[in-house]
Amino acid sequence: MTSQTWTTQPDSYRIVITGIGLTAPNGNNLSEFRKNLLEGVSGLDWMEVRHMGRLAAGNCDFDEKKYQSRKMRKRGTRAGAIGIYCAHEALLDSGRTIEEEERDDVGIYVGITEHGNVETENEIHELYQNDLNTEFWSHHHNPRTVANAPAGEISLNLGVTGPAYTVGAACAAGNLGLIHGAQMIRAGEVKWAIAGGISESTHTFGIFAAFNAQGALGSDEDPAKATKPLDKERNGIAVSEGGCLYILETLESAKQRGAKIYGEIAGYHVNSDATDFVLPNNERQVQCMNKAMKKAGLEAKNIDVVSMHATGTSLGDIQEAKAVREVFDHSDNTLINATKGFIGHCMGAAGALELAGNIPSFEDSMVHGCKNIFDLDPECEMKGLVTKGHVNKDVKIILNNSFGMLGINSALIIAKYEN
Amino acid sequence: MNATEVRQIVLDIIEDVALDEDVSNLNDEVALREQLDLDSMDFLDIVMELKKRHKVEVPQEDYPRLATMSSCVEYLTPKFQ
Numbered sequence: 001m002t003s004q005t006w007t008t009q010p011d012s013y014r015i016v017i018t019g020i021g022l023t024a025p026n027g028n029n030l031s032e033f034r035k036n037l038l039e040g041v042s043g044l045d046w047m048e049v050r051h052m053g054r055l056a057a058g059n060c061d062f063d064e065k066k067y068q069s070r071k072m073r074k075r076g077t078r079a080g081a082i083g084i085y086c087a088h089e090a091l092l093d094s095g096r097t098i099e100e101e102e103r104d105d106v107g108i109y110v111g112i113t114e115h116g117n118v119e120t121e122n123e124i125h126e127l128y129q130n131d132l133n134t135e136f137w138s139h140h141h142n143p144r145t146v147a148n149a150p151a152g153e154i155s156l157n158l159g160v161t162g163p164a165y166t167v168g169a170a171c172a173a174g175n176l177g178l179i180h181g182a183q184m185i186r187a188g189e190v191k192w193a194i195a196g197g198i199s200e201s202t203h204t205f206g207i208f209a210a211f212n213a214q215g216a217l218g219s220d221e222d223p224a225k226a227t228k229p230l231d232k233e234r235n236g237i238a239v240s241e242g243g244c245l246y247i248l249e250t251l252e253s254a255k256q257r258g259a260k261i262y263g264e265i266a267g268y269h270v271n272s273d274a275t276d277f278v279l280p281n282n283e284r285q286v287q288c289m290n291k292a293m294k295k296a297g298l299e300a301k302n303i304d305v306v307s308m309h310a311t312g313t314s315l316g317d318i319q320e321a322k323a324v325r326e327v328f329d330h331s332d333n334t335l336i337n338a339t340k341g342f343i344g345h346c347m348g349a350a351g352a353l354e355l356a357g358n359i360p361s362f363e364d365s366m367v368h369g370c371k372n373i374f375d376l377d378p379e380c381e382m383k384g385l386v387t388k389g390h391v392n393k394d395v396k397i398i399l400n401n402s403f404g405m406l407g408i409n410s411a412l413i414i415a416k417y418e419n
Numbered sequence: 420m421n422a423t424e425v426r427q428i429v430l431d432i433i434e435d436v437a438l439d440e441d442v443s444n445l446n447d448e449v450a451l452r453e454q455l456d457l458d459s460m461d462f463l464d465i466v467m468e469l470k471k472r473h474k475v476e477v478p479q480e481d482y483p484r485l486a487t488m489s490s491c492v493e494y495l496t497p498k499f500q
Contacts, residue, residue, distance in 0.1 A: 070438040075460065136471055139463045 005297035006266045006415065011252035015182040016417060017262040017359070018254050019094025019247030021086040024353050025058030025240050025343045029089060033353075034360045036342070037368040038390050042224035043343045044238050050125070050205045052212075056219065056226030057202045058240025058344035068157060077119060077144050078200035080153030082243035082349075083110055087154045087194050094247035095259060096192070098158050107190035108151045108164035109181040110245070111173030111197030113347035113404065115166065116145035117204035150198055162190050170404025171309070172270070173197045174244065174351025175412045179268045181248045192253065198243035199347035207347075208239055214278070216313045227345070228372040229310035229338045230317050230380040230387075237311045238344030244352035251417075262359050266397065266415035267296025273407025280316050285323035285409050289399065292411035300331040303413075304395040305367055306384075307354050309403045310338035311345050320401065321380040329383055335393060336385045341371030351402030355414065361395040362416040420499040422492050428499075429491045432468045436461050447488035475499065 006014060020030050025043025027033030036043070047057040064073055064081045067088040073081055087108070091097065098106065123141050130136045143149065148165045155164035163184070169176035174197030181195025201207050211217040218227035218236035227238035254261055269291035273281035293299065306324060310317050328334045339354040346353050361367055369386035376387060396416045403409045426447075434442045437455045451457055462485060469475040475498045477485065484494035 071436075071456075071461075074438060136467070139460070139467065143460075 003297040004266065004415070005295065006264060011255065012250050013186060014251035015185055015248055015265045016251050016254050017246050017264070017414070018249055018259040019090040019096065020244065020262060020356050020359070021089025021091070021093060022242070022244040022353060022356055023060040023062040023082060023085055024242045024244075024346065025060055028060065028062040030356060030360065033357055037339065037357045038366060040371055040388070041342070042371065043240070044223050044226055046223050047202060049208050050121070052205050052208055055208055056223035056238050058238060058242070058346065059202055060242055072157070075140060076153045077149055078203055078241070079112070079115060079150040079198055082198045082200060082241065083150045083154045083245065084157045086196070086198065086243040086245040087158060090194060090245045090247050095257065096247055098160055102191065103159055103161045105191040106160045106162045107181060107184050107193040107195070108154050108160055108162070109177050109184065109193055109195040110151040110154070110166045111175070111177030111348050111352065112150060112166045112168055113170050113173055113199060113201065115147055115149055117206055118200055119144040121204050121206060154194065169408050169410070170406060171345065171347055171350055172402040172404040172408045172410040173348040174353065174355070175268070175400060175402040175410040176270065177352060178246060178248070178265070178412060179270065179410065182265045185248060185250060192247065192249035194245050195248050196243070196245040196352035197348040197350070199241050199349045201347045202239050202241045211237060211239065218312050225372055227312035227340055228374070229312040229340050230321070230370060230377060230385070231373045232375040232377040234312045234314065234317065234377070236313055237340070240344030240346045242343065242346035242349040242353055244349050244356050246352070261417040263362060263414040264417045265412070267292045267298065267413040268411065269295060270408070270410045273409065275407060278405050280319040280403060281407060282319040282323040284407070285320060285401070285403065286326050288409040289323070289327045289401065289411045292399065292413050296413050298397065298413065300328050301333050303328065303331065303334050303397050303399045304393060305358055305361060305398045306334055306336045307358050307398060307400045308336060308338040309350070309401045311340055317377070318379045320403070321382055324382050331384070334384045335367045335391060336382050337368055338370045341373070351400060351410065351412070354402070355398070355400040355412065358398050358400070359414065361393070361398070365392055365394050366390045367393050367395060420496070422496050425496045425499055426488065426492050428473065429488065429495065432465055432472070435468065436464045445488055450486050451488065469495070473499070
């Protein structure tokens with residue numbers, strides 16, 4: 001038995017997930033995404049990138065016009081369009097609507113790795129077409145590039161008048177959006193929240209060029225194999241876009257509504273390396289996972305699934321594997337997987353999407369494996385690693401790792417809700 | 420360029436700005452904002468498109484002159500000469 005702490009809290013303090021809306025390079029809703037993770041379907045393909053030519057990337061093909069007018073799409077950003085799609089899908093999934101009397105009490109918390117690169121590059125491209133005449137620089141530049149833009153676009157679209165802002169946390173942002181949403185509900189700032197992470201990163205050549213300059217842009221003759229997390233021949237990441245927003249509310253309100261409960265936030269931790277701009281620090285990663293488990297009253301053996309950050313870079317995967325081994329090597333129960341071989345690195349959406357891809361295991365009792373591990377790097381070997389396919393297992397606790405540049409680490413633990 | 424041609428130019432721009440709306444039955448004497456879902460950002464778009472496509476400048480103090488289709492045509496026609 002565990003001494004799990006979250007179940008000892010009152011229902012008004014316990015935070016549950018009651019809706020999930022997502023778009024990933026290989027699926028536009030949770031069931032499609034889950035099916036493709038179990039069946040090994042890649043979301044990566046060739047893409048023409050400005051100034052760089054054909055590169056492998058992960059793009060989403062959801063219908064932008066499903067919940068947004070053509071005019072507002074043109075005015076806004078791709079990140080906003082992704083956010084609006086995910087928010088509507090999550091609301092529909094949860095059975096919640098934005099009622100006039102409670103729209104002040106809803107929070108929107110969107111994790112982002114970066115924002116504004118896409119629009120700035122587009123404007124600079126136009127500037128060069130206009131002989132560097134800034135008179136043609138668009139008045140849309142500022143509202144499109146302010147850091148809260150994706151969350152603000154969602155609030156405008158839904159008519160939510162509660163707090164709506166982004167949480168900047170590099171590639172840990174998907175987890176951070178969820179964690180922040182839970183904190184704000186517990187603090188009494190909002191009654192319920194739309195929270196998670198999004199990314200529009202494939203539309204900025206600068207991100208591809210910078211990873212390339214860093215020697216960390218994955219490539220292969222086959223775009224579906226451009227990123228190979230944990231494989232011996234891995235050579236970097238595949239840049240992807242995507243989004244995943246959750247409806248978070250207290251267990252008390254979920255019970256009152258009779259809502260479907262996907263899972264419960266059992267614990268989390270966020271810390272910083274304070275050692276390097278880009279290189280990971282496995283000592284801090286270990287600390288982050290351990291502190292998250294301690295807050296939840298759990299031990300390593302209680303964790304059924306560890307969803308790795310594993311981006312497919314040479315050093316990053318080794319460091320995380322080392323950290324995961326240190327924490328979980330003595331657990332005979334824990335299975336480990338990584339999602340980026342399927343969908344690439346969805347940046348600000350990565351943590352939220354990768355968690356979503358694992359949550360159905362509470363119901364279908366399967367743990368999806370990794371993709372693109374052809375020859376496992378001995379330095380990335382971990383007990384319990386599901387290298388491919390899927391494994392049957394009764395899953396009750398998932399620990400989701402998500403790390404980012406400037407040394408931000410996050411570990412989020414989601415538990416199956418059992419009445 | 421005559422008034423009819425200027426009207427068509429303005430109409431083309433409005434059609435591109437008010438993407439989701441039918442602009443075929445505009446009443447030239449009634450404020451555009453009363454007939455179409457246009458806000459301040461849309462009017463800035465119209466001004467920007469006049470500058471980009473036709474090199475016609477509309478200073479900020481003259482924005483009220485773009486209120487109706489007929490005031491647009493009256494104000495802009497001399498600028499297209």
